[in-house]
Amino acid sequence: MAALLEVKNLVTEFPRHGAAPVKAVNDVSFSLEKGRVLGLVGESGSGKSVTGFSIMGLVDAPGRVAAGDIFFNGENLADLNAEEMRRLRGRHIAMVFQDPMMTLNPVLRIETQMTETLLAHEKMDRAEARARARDALGMVGIPSPEERLSAYPHEFSGGMRQRVAIAIALLHSPELIIADEPTTALDVTIQAQIISEFQRLAEERDTAVIWITHDLAIVSRLADDIAVMYAGRLVETGPVAQVLTDPRHHYTRGLMDSVPSQNTRGALLKQIPGMTPSPANLPSGCSFHTRCGGADGLCTKLPPEIWEGERSYRCVHPLGARALDAITGEAVS
Amino acid sequence: MSETNEVMEKAPKMPLVQARDVTRRFGATPDLAARIAISAGAAEPPAVVYALDGINLSVARGEVLGVVGESGCGKSTLGRIVAGILPPTDGEIRWKGEPHHKLKGRARKAADLAAQMIFQNPMAALNPRMRVESIVAEAPRAHGLIEGSVSDYVDEHLRMAGFDPAMKKRLPHEFSGGQRQRVNIARALAVKPEFLVCDESVAALDVSIQAQIINLFVKLREELDLTYMFISHDLGVVEHISDRVVIMYLGRIVEEAPVEEIFARPNHPYTQALLAEIPRIEPRKRRFEAIKGEIPSPLFPPKGCHFHPRCPFAHARCRVEVPKLKPVAGDHLSACHLNDEAAAGA
Ligand SMILES: Nc1ncnc2c1ncn2[C@@H]1O[C@H](COP(=O)(O)OP(=O)(O)O)[C@@H](O)[C@H]1O
Numbered sequence: 126m127a128a129l130l131e132v133k134n135l136v137t138e139f140p141r142h143g144a145a146p147v148k149a150v151n152d153v154s155f156s157l158e159k160g161r162v163l164g165l166v167g168e169s170g171s172g173k174s175v176t177g178f179s180i181m182g183l184v185d186a187p188g189r190v191a192a193g194d195i196f197f198n199g200e201n202l203a204d205l206n207a208e209e210m211r212r213l214r215g216r217h218i219a220m221v222f223q224d225p226m227m228t229l230n231p232v233l234r235i236e237t238q239m240t241e242t243l244l245a246h247e248k249m250d251r252a253e254a255r256a257r258a259r260d261a262l263g264m265v266g267i268p269s270p271e272e273r274l275s276a277y278p279h280e281f282s283g284g285m286r287q288r289v290a291i292a293i294a295l296l297h298s299p300e301l302i303i304a305d306e307p308t309t310a311l312d313v314t315i316q317a318q319i320i321s322e323f324q325r326l327a328e329e330r331d332t333a334v335i336w337i338t339h340d341l342a343i344v345s346r347l348a349d350d351i352a353v354m355y356a357g358r359l360v361e362t363g364p365v366a367q368v369l370t371d372p373r374h375h376y377t378r379g380l381m382d383s384v385p386s387q388n389t390r391g392a393l394l395k396q397i398p399g400m401t402p403s404p405a406n407l408p409s410g411c412s413f414h415t416r417c418g419g420a421d422g423l424c425t426k427l428p429p430e431i432w433e434g435e436r437s438y439r440c441v442h443p444l445g446a447r448a449l450d451a452i453t454g455e456a457v458s
Numbered sequence: 459m460s461e462t463n464e465v466m467e468k469a470p471k472m473p474l475v476q477a478r479d480v481t482r483r484f485g486a487t488p489d490l491a492a493r494i495a496i497s498a499g500a501a502e503p504p505a506v507v508y509a510l511d512g513i514n515l516s517v518a519r520g521e522v523l524g525v526v527g528e529s530g531c532g533k534s535t536l537g538r539i540v541a542g543i544l545p546p547t548d549g550e551i552r553w554k555g556e557p558h559h560k561l562k563g564r565a566r567k568a569a570d571l572a573a574q575m576i577f578q579n580p581m582a583a584l585n586p587r588m589r590v591e592s593i594v595a596e597a598p599r600a601h602g603l604i605e606g607s608v609s610d611y612v613d614e615h616l617r618m619a620g621f622d623p624a625m626k627k628r629l630p631h632e633f634s635g636g637q638r639q640r641v642n643i644a645r646a647l648a649v650k651p652e653f654l655v656c657d658e659s660v661a662a663l664d665v666s667i668q669a670q671i672i673n674l675f676v677k678l679r680e681e682l683d684l685t686y687m688f689i690s691h692d693l694g695v696v697e698h699i700s701d702r703v704v705i706m707y708l709g710r711i712v713e714e715a716p717v718e719e720i721f722a723r724p725n726h727p728y729t730q731a732l733l734a735e736i737p738r739i740e741p742r743k744r745r746f747e748a749i750k751g752e753i754p755s756p757l758f759p760p761k762g763c764h765f766h767p768r769c770p771f772a773h774a775r776c777r778v779e780v781p782k783l784k785p786v787a788g789d790h791l792s793a794c795h796l797n798d799e800a801a802a803g804a
Pocket residue numbers: 139147149167168169170171172173174175176185188404405
């Protein structure tokens with residue numbers, strides 16, 4: 126089966142004065158099938174949002190996609206003109222942001238915002254559009270949707286605003302939703318409500334999802350697959366059940382070990398030393414080598430992408446069962 | 459250290475700080491939506507917010523008390539009050555057994571220095587035009603705490619906080635969030651505090667940096683014999699670092715227990731709901747379950763048990779009568795009517 130989304134060797138850069146451009150996304154490849162949920166995880170500045178914007182065709186100039194291809198339903202997005210891209214974004218791919226006000230217009234009633242987009246993209250009259258909008262609000266758990274249609278965004282709480290933004294994203298039943306930290310700013314009980322509703326709606330419609338987050342705990346429960354990003358590169362990808370039980374890359378392991386609840390209460394956390402390097406000033410080879418306990422001279426050359434069944438990683442001294450073979454093999458050769 | 463043997467014998471575990479029937483009201487500043495409603499005559503101007511409503515609490519010397527709750531439940535207000543930087547509206551704070559409002563002169567100054575706050579956003583606490591070294595030296599210099607060389611004093615405290623003194627001539631904006639938080643911690647340590655109120659001190663940090671700063675707090679506690687109130691919305695963090703935990707909901711404590719006890723046997727329905735959302739890595743796709751409803755506005759808190767509109771076990775009594783915080787076992791307290799009813803039925 127052809128993948129719904131296929132990202133191949135994507136490079137997205139931002140120019141700098143008097144220096145080579147910053148590669149915010151550096152040679153990133155992954156694919157996503159219909160109805161699957163991919164958790165894209167990494168710390169701030171690792172390139173998660175820029176990956177999402179690149180797929181949406183929303184990288185702001187002077188930033189640009191400098192290399193690579195993005196295929197959606199087999200079509201190369203680079204071949205689409207601005208109008209076709211806009212149409213695709215409206216109907217087939219939608220994005221939900223951490224700040225719902227990125228989606229919502231503060232001076233328009235919710236009804237206006239929702240019906241305008243429906244009328245722009247689908248053939249229907251105003252009454253039909255209004256009914257669709259009302260149903261969409263109800264579906265994401267907004268009480269009295271009929272009345273709430275006439276409200277302005279500021280009349281909603283933060284959690285309710287995010288529900289409205291999700292309702293708008295779901296309006297045309299897109300095949301792919303890119304959700305960029307949509308619950309990070311919300312309280313835990315509200316976060317759980319929204320994820321649970323989002324999860325149900327995506328499953329019912331067989332929507333594919335890229336859920337961008339720094340939170341491994343959410344990804345472990347929500348996603349089918351995971352892609353771990355560090356300093357612009359994907360360092361490890363694969364099914365959640367494999368990667369988060371038996372990680373190969375040392376950064377994945379380090380991130381998991383940094384989660385307090387994975388540690389003995391009161392003991393010191395198994396922390397990763399040092400800081401994330403600035404993308405403007407990356408260490409050579411494996412960018413993690415300045416912080417990695419397993420690093421040696423081999424790590425200053427860029428590790429190749431190694432495939433093992435459905436999973437892949439860029440590490441010359443991978444952890445876990447297969448790691449032993451790799452290391453022994455290394456020592457022998 | 460200054461207590462007599464007599465006091466030590468009488469009260470071997472004297473609380474460092476206590477809150478007694480503490481209530482804090484704020485004159486409400488309505489948000490935009492509320493202002494529109496008020497000007498349209500659709501709503502009455504709200505009189506007051508009860509940020510805290512009858513809080514009783516004590517922090518023992520040397521312990522880490524975790525405070526958990528969702529936004530607006532009063533955690534920061536409680537932190538500022540126990541740190542002595544915000545007076546309660548009613549009730550009192552006792553610092554080492556003495557009513558805080560009665561402390562004067564040197565005793566007051568000593569109490570002020572002994573309790574320090576570490577906030578979520580270190581940038582707000584750091585003067586952007588001051589070099590790191592001046593930020594750290596300012597308060598101890600003003601209070602005459604530095605005996606030898608100022609430079610050595612600054613280096614020592616920066617090192618304690620895991621910050622390389624070689625960078626002390628730089629300005630706060632030149633550093634990442636984690637490094638700034640270290641400067642902020644060094645600044646607090648430099649006045650030789652006994653009690654740190656950490657208000658979401660690791661919330662804004664990346665996972666790997668958060669782990670480093672949590673470890674720093676754990677080490678400092680051991681090395682310097684510190685007492686913490688550790689405020690966080692993240693149950694995983696609180697579970698890791700605390701000895702005892704307090705759960706708050708809309709201005710009230712709903713449950714309080716030693717950390718093992720509260721995580722093994724949560725009693726209050728709200729605590730149970732929160733614990734279901736503790737961030738653990740469980741590589742198994744499953745449905746997120748969630749309690750229903752929005753967090754009510756503290757301007758218009760529900761009557762009776764504040765949690766009743768969202769509680770799956772709410773019944774008639776919950777809508778009229780405020781449940782009292784009462785022992786359910788040993789030092790485990792909970793404020794839920796179900797406990798009386800279970801006791802009565804048994
Ligand atoms: N508008 C921009 N101009 C210049 N650089 C940018 C811009 N947006 C992002 N970047 C660079 O791209 C990197 C990745 O950013 P981003 O994708 O937002 O990270 P994440 O979402 O993982 O936190 C950043 O570290 C930054 O250097």
